[in-house]
Amino acid sequence: MNNLFEALRNPGSVAVVGASPDRRKIGNAVLENLVRYGYSGRIYPVNPSCNEIFGLRCFPSLDGIDQAVDVAVIALPAEKSVEVLDQCVRNSSKFVIMVAGGFSELGEEGRKLEAQVRARINGTGTRVIGPNTVGVLFPHSALNTALTPNDRIYYPGKGSVAFISQSGALGLLVMDSITEFGMGVSGFVNIGNRVDVTEVEVLSMFMHDPNTRSIVLYLESISDGAAFFSKAREASLTKPVVLLKTGRSEESSRAASFHTGAMATDDRVLDGVLRQAGVIRAYDEVELLDYGRALAYQPPPSGDRIAVITTAGGVGVVTTDLLTTSHDGIRLRMASFSSEEKDELKKYALPIASVNNPIDLTADGSSEAYAAILNVLVESDNVDGIIAYALPQTPKIGVDIVDPLKVASRKKTLVAGVIGNRLSKSLLVELEKAGIPAYPSIGRATNAMKALYCYGVYRRRLLDGN
């Protein structure tokens, strides 16, 4: 199965059915994204009324192409897309991305069309993504079949977070958002109405993808709870999984006369089942990618004792409050340093600085002092994880702080926090380049550390064979 999905992740050829020179057509944007994003495999525009688009020879139908394409994008209206499926099957296309909306999301007629989709591919080697999908993005193979032109949104480059989304538009917008500080993805798949390929298979694909280190999902419903549970649990052993799940599933018939039935809301059940599967839960799109990034870039801490280093007292205080109070059931501890460690730390700080946790280097804090102090923290048996702030308000902190943070993050779980805009934005970009999970707020940095911690707890349980 995973060899099959290699054809989606890294296709040798892509056809765009409905490719068009008309900028108002979706087939135009899809082809343009494919070409501009740098895809180097064979591209086959398909349109019976054109000879050439973007300098590429255009084919009247898939029947005129003398190879089986790995991916065929159908950028035609719903009913026409269904008809084209027969061509795809004759061509032995491996994956068909059905862009069109107007299927089950619109009601009974659409459901009938989806039944036709299933009937046409049933028993063939052709698999369908969608319909009602904005497409897929695989930066490592420079494949972009998205339908929004890149003068409207930026597409991320290569990264290690895989993104599976049931919503197309939200998926595209989130990808645009994460480009702000240069975050990349290992892949994006908008599963749409998932008449054929579901989130479980895509999860499995990313689980086996060497470019993927964490997997994040946005789902409005789960197609097969038991299959999702076992695949997510399997994936969580090697690659952290984060889920943002919205929407209520259909009410199961719960006996009102039972207390358990009355208590079993979808949300409570989901919460428990996700913990059991080792899946981290996110509650909005920002958390989803924040946690995905932390879990892709850093291993979980070995315990709950966190050291905080800052050059602003207030930042340290807010961090302490957020880390050690629980509003979501997760509470971490501030690490306590030994007296030897404190003596060592004092060497690199002004007498007015605090070397209790949080370590506040005050306005004198420099990249050199960070390097020395981080060195003590990574060697300390009293510290499981580090939150390090890179704050540009004082003269001795600049982008050269990224290096000591990078060195420390290779030795102990580290999350960086940055506040501000003027110089902070470039700090965030540089931290991202260095592969350090960095966040533009105290709350996001501490929550990322909590997500890392949770994954560590879940993973240890899963590894114990439970």
Place this chain on the structure above:
Amino acid sequence: MEFIGGGFWMETDSNRQDMVMLVEHEAKEILHEEGIPVPCGMEISELPHEIRLRFPVALKVSDSRILHKSDVGGVRLNLGQKDLETEFQKMKEKFPGSSFLIEEMLPRGIEFIIGVVRDGTFGHVIMLGAGGIYTELYHDVAFRKIPISLADAGEMLEEIKSNRFCTGFRGMRINCAALKQMLVSVSNLVSKGKHGIETMDLNPVIVTSEDALVADAKMSVRAGKSGP
């Protein structure tokens, strides 16, 4: 509601038609078979001459039409031998045609609820929560998909506030290992599928420093697979 024989009543109002409610005694027999501790007891329609139970005892009406026994005055607790005779006569007048359950009283302890329900997405799930009247007051509950491991049971317990009794709270300390084992046993019982169990409430489960016992049990099973 309709009598379908074998001591089972088909619920026709709030429950699905293909589900059968077991009476407490039947539910407890299924639990006992799985090694889940329940109090010693006997189901009767007349008071026998000799009662081989340790007094004091509890007297409960046993009738699947009655879902909330205590709400209708169908439960009498802490009865000595003499009280039992008096109370039994009163109950018989109040619930003609019903059976009754006499059980040894359980020691005082901390009350929990263990429940099972079928979730629309994930199938059978198991719940642990603060029991008795507190379940629906505090919503202090944790769910897992069946089957669960002992480690899952441990995490469920950690998620609810009553876990403080495991390490001791206000002089009360409970045997949490027994409670976790009960969760795993309930999960095993359901995943075996033998009785077609659909939903259950074990509420309260009484946990003491010694052990965990099911004081009251409600269970519904799929019609056709019913019966201990």
